[in-house]
Amino acid sequence: MTTPIPNPAQRPRADATKDALIRAAVAVFGRDGFQAASTRAIAQEAGVNQALIKYHFANKQGLYDAAIQSIADRMGTEVLPIFHAIEANRVEDDPAASLFALKRMLGAMIGLLAREDAANWAQLIVREQQSPGPAFLKIYDGIMAPALTTMARLVNVLDPAGRLGDPKLLVITLVGQVLVLRVAHATMMRFVGWDRIGDKELEEIRARIGRNLDRLFAETEHAP
Amino acid sequence: MTTPIPNPAQRPRADATKDALIRAAVAVFGRDGFQAASTRAIAQEAGVNQALIKYHFANKQGLYDAAIQSIADRMGTEVLPIFHAIEANRVEDDPAASLFALKRMLGAMIGLLAREDAANWAQLIVREQQSPGPAFLKIYDGIMAPALTTMARLVNVLDPAGRLGDPKLLVITLVGQVLVLRVAHATMMRFVGWDRIGDKELEEIRARIGRNLDRLFAETEHAP
DNA sequence: TTGACTAATTTAATCGTTTGATTAATTTCA
DNA sequence: TGAAATTAATCAAACGATTAAATTAGTCAA
Known part of the structure; x- marks a missing residue:
């Protein structure tokens, strides 16, 4: 029918x-x-x-669900290979490799979110986040949760003693540093004086996040 | 008429x-x-x-503008006193005081954004950010830009040599760590296993951001 | 290769509902 | 009494949804 x-x-x-x-x-x-x-x-x-x-x-809702699903599929095909590459390498006892993997994951997220040609579907995800419906759960379970869990495991390798506190909350703040590029896009562009995000700006953002990670996980030598 | x-x-x-x-x-x-x-x-x-x-x-747009204006006013009365307190203290050559001021500003933002009773108007701001209209400019010029500029100045005190890179982009990533609480609210709550943000959770978030700032601006190269 | 047959797909037109806006009449209060 | 404020009722426009008719393309007997 x-x-x-x-x-x-x-x-x-x-x-x-x-x-x-x-x-x-x-x-x-x-x-x-x-x-x-x-x-x-x-x-x-x-x-x-x-x-x-x-x-x-x-109906309209059905088309919306299909649109969300297509985005989830696309994110999966772009992000999952990175996951598998990370899981393939054994980073459990190698902090340097873990840090590199973390940078790669966040760098991929930056590439996905910051590019202007991704503005439409990135904004669709952001909107869905704010009033999560059934479609949100699909993306959360399929992409978000696996990505966050993997990142939390990498943080655990970098901070096995847990001196930095709850890894999960730390991961959230890491994601926030990337998410802000899309969510507060208008504010950022005005504040840093950009009019578009090209390759140069993209690399600057990646370097920024990379430096933040270096500082965050640096071994502070509190030499007496 | x-x-x-x-x-x-x-x-x-x-x-x-x-x-x-x-x-x-x-x-x-x-x-x-x-x-x-x-x-x-x-x-x-x-x-x-x-x-x-x-x-x-x-008309409807007029009511919307008035609603935005009322939020801007409220943010002004809650945030501006903190600005003035910071500007009153001379932090230009006191890194410790600058770091404390930075924590206080971000802590105030957390209090504004994370509380559940602020969900409505906080989400209104987030929505306006994503498709900035004339109302956005009012908030940007009145609140955002002054706040970001003040924070960038504090960062400059903490990193006068500019070793950490562009202070403005760094400030954006700092704000992102706070903004994520509202923007990816559903994801965060699920991932860290919270069902509400009470005083305990609020303090945990503040501690998290505080630790991140400590690490970010820690002196790593200094010998005792 | 034809050309009718059938199901899948597309189209134009219209349905009832909800929307923001507007009007004219009514109420409130110094 | 009169200006300000409020109310109930209504307007045209836009919306999602729906219908019935038209079109497309593969199937198959001839």
Whole structure:
């Protein structure tokens, strides 16, 4: 009824429509938010008829869920390889390797969040964070929690005695240093005097976070 | 016409209405966002007639601007005293005092952002940040820029040689560590296993940020 | 290769509801 | 009494959702 039985015969045509709708949905939902984004605007941006939203995704919420899912998938394919590379290397007893892995993970997050071409879907994630719905849980369980847990384990290697306090809360503050680039984007750009984030600015941000990590995990030689 | 000439005679009645509308506007705008918040819902929450929004604030946008302004005023009265206390003390050549002042400023921000009773208006600010309108400039120029500039000056005292790099970008990452409490609230609460932010959690967050600052500005190269 | 047949997909038009805005009448109070 | 403030009722516009008709494309008998 509402969900037609898939037929391999005419799949390509339908898939192209669904792709166009999801791509437009990410852009418009990210720019305007769920409520402010109209199904008519999304359909126009996708270049398809408005009624196709109901046909392919049941309703507006269904299209939104599909857009979130597509972002989660993309984040997974971009971030998970980094996880696996880290897990492959045995960093359990190598602080230097752990620090390097931590920098790599945060550097990847910077690349994902700071780039201007990612503004739309990054903002969609940020919005979803603020009023977490069912879609949020999917991203949290699939991406956020694994990433945070991995980072907490790396922190544990760097600070096995726990002198720095709860690793989890520490990881949150690390993520915050990256998240601020998107969340307080307008404030940051004004304050540091940038008008866009290019490769140069991207590298400056990575260096900034890297230095913060170096200081945070430096061995303070309280020589008597 | 649209803006009635103020008449001292019946001021109190009108002021009570305006206050109720602004209070409700902060709550509903913060909870639902500008578009999703309906003027009927705001009027009902305020316990007044919907048409009074036009009468007192011209239109929905006017009420939104007034709500932003009220938040800016409140932030000013809570934050500016701390600025003045810092400016009163001469910290230009006292790293210890600068570090203490920095902790105090970030601690005040934590108190403003992390408390659950501030969720509504804090979220309103976060939303405004993501799609900065004219109202954003008011808050940026009035609160954000002065705060960030003061913090950058404190950082300069702690790192006069500039070994840590651009103070402004460093300040942004410091603010990010606080902002994350509100922006990634749902993620943080789940990850650290909290269900609410009470006094205990608030103190834990302050301690976390304090330790981060200690490490960041610790003297590593100094011999005894 | 045709050309009717069928299901999947797309389209234009319209439904009822909600929205912000507005009006005219009413109430309040010095 | 009169200006200010409030109220109930209504407006046009935009919204998500829905319908029925039109179009597309693969299937298969001839």
